[in-house]
Structures are given as structure tokens and as C-alpha cells.
Amino acid sequence: MIDFKRRRLFSRTQTDDKSPRLPWLKQPEQFTDQCTRCGKCIAHCDTQIIVKSDGGFPRIDFSIDECSFCYQCAEVCPEPLFAEQSQLPWGAKANINNACLAFSNIDCRSCSDSCEVMAIQFQLMVGKVAQPTINTQQCTGCGACVSTCPTSAILVHNP
Template identity: 50%
Template sequence: MSNSINQSRRNLFSRRKSKVNRPPWVKADIDFTDICTRCDKCITACETQIITRGDGGFPEINFAQDECTFCQKCVQACPEPLFDLAQNVPWQIKATINDSCLANSGIWCQTCKDACDPRAISFKPAIGQAPKPLIDLESCTGCGACVAPCPNQSIKIQA
């Protein structure tokens, strides 16, 4: 097997692992898939049902329908030592807005701002243009409340 094919396969797995959002408060220094038993207790416990069964049956966060309320029910339901509530923040993921945002096409839309409880999203006025979104990364909790309301699916929550 050639080295480029071998490297390509390795990159496939490392990319996939880094793009998956796990439940909040997962310990940063563990390999989640080595400890998680895929029991689905966190999925069942999630009050907003954003924890779904992902690749390999492991829990992943999907903000397509709702947000994380940081209720900690997933943490309480898990029988494994996956979580650490002593961490300063529940996770390192934050909102990002891509170029498909309607404001970039001159359409006035601020649904993400309206959905953002911590007020991490604001809009900068521009003369003769629709206001452009700005995210205060210090205020963003990564809750995902801004994702589902976006009419153009322009917001992603990622590390």
C-alpha cells in the first residue's frame, strides 16, 4: 500500500474525531470512545434531545433542533467516569458564522441574535448594507441556541 493512501486513511479518522461535538463536561484528557460504553443513558436523559447516537453508536451533539441548557442530566445519567463538573466551562466549542449568512447577501436577518441568551451575537451596522454579525467568543457558551433558528444554516458550533 502506498504511503499516500495510508496517510489518507489516517487523516480521515483524525478529522472525523476532531469534528464531533461530545456532551458537555466531558473530560478533556480522555479518549471518549475508549471509556463510553454506548449505553444511551445520556441520550435518554437529555431534556432537549440534542444528544444523538452518532458514528459507532457514540453520543454526539446535534444542534439542528434545539440547544443545550446545561441541565447536567447527561452527566448524572452516565455510569462511566467521562465527565468533570469541576471544569470552568462545559466545553470548548463556540459558534461560527459562515459566508452563507443572509446578512452577507444584503438581507436583514438577526434571528441568531434574538436566540442568543448570553448576548454573544451582535450586529455591526454598515451604511447602505444589512448589519453584519459579530460573535463575542468570550460570551459564547456554545449552547447552540443560534443554530436551529438560522434560516440559511449558516451557523456551526465547533472547537
């Protein structure tokens, strides 16, 4: 198993090890042991959000677009890495950090406008602009809110 934390010891780039790799993985913790890095999932991704990461392993990049949960990455994979499509794709959820414009009293609702399942709502507040809240029960972790956020205040990661 590859320990990516050690590779980044002297790097300035920080990545979230809790970020989802690919949807429907049976055993995400053993992904780097089983993936052959063939690139078929990257080539067949409906929204082109699967990109190569460290060591050539595929990962999700929500700054490009959202996951449409098309299941094409799982269908073309020659390895037995993926669960059935009838199961939940992952446990990933969106999280809004302090860089959100609403926390600086600037009205922006781009994340809720892009959320198809309406998991992001804005609550009216006295003396402030409406503040975002995420209903984690409704959030699918699709990442639609990530690429539309002007301050990159939203991350999608596994709890």
C-alpha cells in the same frame, strides 16, 4: 480508538470533527475508548439534542435545539467520563460562515434573537444591512443560534 475520518472516506456526508461531543467531558480525545454506548445520556437529555452517531456513540445535534447545560447526561453516565458541573462545560464557540443572509445583504437577525447571553450582535454598515459579529468571550457554545438560522450558516465547534 476509532478513526471516524476513514469511515467517511467514500461517504458524501461531511461532519466536523471539531464539533463538541458532550459537555463536561474530562478527556474528549479518549471519549470513544471509554464510552460504553449505553444510551443513558441520550434518554435523559433535557432538550433531546444528544443523538447516536457513527458506531452508536452519542454526539450533539444543534439542528434540533440548544444545550441547556442541565448536566443530566453526566449524572446518569455509569462511566467516569465527566468533570464536575462547576467547571466550564466545553470550549465550543459559534461561528458564522458565508451562507449568512446578512452577507448577501438580506436582513435576518434570528441568531441574535435566540442568543440568551447576547453574544451575537449586529453592527450597522454603510450601504449594507447590519452585519453579525460574535463575542467569543460571551458565547457559551449552547447552540441556540444554530437551529434558528434559516441558511444553516452557524456552526458550533471547538477552537
